[in-house]
Amino acid sequence: AQSVTQLGSHVSVSEGALVLLRCNYSSSVPPYLFWYVQYPNQGLQLLLKYTTGATLVKGINGFEAEFKKSETSFHLTKPSAHMSDAAEYFCAVSVAFSGNQGGKLIFGQGTELSVKP
């Protein structure tokens, strides 16, 4: 069965510093992986996704993630943190429904990112 583990429920960085949010997955089939961001009292917004092809995926707001099959990881990075990056981040893996009728996402527990001035 597919699962996702996010290492670190809280991460704090200084403004301008590297952001690294860790995500490891478990999947018996080639995974489809996603990162979402959630600002307070809002829904989730898609940052980026990995389906097939290039293992380094670029997303919105300067974020990117690298799919590493050998490490079963999909860590999210941003070279320089902004105050506006403070939010909760969720990693997710997709699970297909039978009969090719779409699927559902399995989410990690989330990582809250704080950015210090």
Added chain:
Amino acid sequence: SQTIHQWPATLVQPVGSPLSLECTVEGTSNPNLYWYRQAAGRGLQLLFYSVGIGQISSEVPQNLSASRPQDRQFILSSKKLLLSDSGFYLCAWRDGRVSAGQPQHFGDGTRLSIL
């Protein structure tokens, strides 16, 4: 383009009262639809999903139910709310005609407080 609407944005209800939260999607047909709950300081819990009209799958046994009376309408209900039903409820959709590699798209959520 596709949009998702979820209402109300906030709701305060007494224990034992009924609940109805509504979610509609525009600009697509036959979407997969989902209801999630976020308790304070916790992650996302998938409550229900639907692949078509009248087709509801429940992920966890609980005090809530879901219905899909129309293709792009998804309703979350309860006959009698419990204190433990408090939380942030999110509706989401994805294109049901394609593979599992497609992302879900979320509404803005409903903050439900039970008194």
